[in-house]
Amino acid sequence: MEILRSGGVIALPTETVYGLAANAEDELAVRRVFAIKGRPATHPLIVHLPQAEALTAWARDIPPEAWTLAAAFWPGPLTLVLRRTPRATDAVTGGQDTVALRVPHHPLALAVLSALGGGLAAPSANRFGRVSPTTADHVREDLGNEVDLVLDGGPCTVGVESTIVDLSSEDPAILRPGGLAAEELERVLGRPVPVRAASSVRVSGSLASHYAPRAGVMLVEAADAAARAQALRAQGLRVGVLGPATLALPPGLPRFDIPEDPAGAAHDLYLRLREADLAGLDLLIACLPTARGLGLAVRDRLARAAAPRSPGT
Secondary structure (H helix, E strand, C coil): CHHHHCCCCEEECCCCCCEEEEECCCHHHHHHHHHHHCCCCCCCCEEECCCHHHHHHHEECCCHHHHHHHHHHCCCCEEEEEEECCCCCHHHHCCCCEEEEECCCCHHHHHHHHHHCCCEECCECCCCCECCCCCHHHHHHHHHHHCCEECCCCCCCCCCCCEEEECCCCCCEEEECCCCCHHHHHHHHCCCCCECCCCCCCCCCCCCCCCECCCEEEEECHHHHHHHHHHHHHCCCCEEEEECCCCCCCCCCCEEECCCCHHHHHHHHHHHHHHHHHCCCCEEEEECCCCCCCHHHHHHHHHHHHCCCCCCC
16 A cells, blocks of 8 residues: 555556556556556546445536446446546546546455555556556566556456446446446446447547557458458468457468357457467457447457557557
């Protein structure tokens, strides 16, 4: 706790991905998180809380739906966007009148939060725009000695970031698909919760290009993967394929298998993207999974990984 209380930055596990954590009320420490990641200062952070009761310290005008979702899914991979109180500073919110809050479902993260007695601003513990880390080794590979301490809590169980739900306006909407399926949200609220492709509220992971490996990414349907890979390999490109293990591919073509079930695909996605980078590929052909359940989050991450990138990224 001394590291966090003295303005330090640590990496710690959550059930989704590893986070780069600083005391959310220490503006200089939060600024250091941005610097380590190379993250734009206008891109807001998620504040992690020790329990749902802490909501009232960070958010105001809390609608009944927020308490309903918190009771059903916290601790867990759900982030709620609400109107902020003064405790949530501009450094955390990117200057917006809203703050993103969640209670993580990992014993080590909860122990740190309980000992701190406050909130942790904790984006993913990697360089901005790159593949998120799901093990402590991934953090060390990405950030080296720039982090004061890396807590190793084993591999993350979910494997993609939290689902972000906007409750700052009248109708709930998903601003980022993630580790909690839309179907579960709708079941609990008893109403549709649409994905809002464009919103005036900025949230983590909402940029067009994000979660990207060094290799280029091309999205295809599974039936087209083999032919597309053959054609590109004939052009002299180092090509691999990300898809289900049942996919028939030409001999000698690097393959990176992910389960066909949506939760399994979400769990393995970032690990396979990192393996593709270690293989030195020019291009990774990624088969689009189903959009049901956590497949929606996998499709979202692959679409952002395949989006045009800024020069130098």
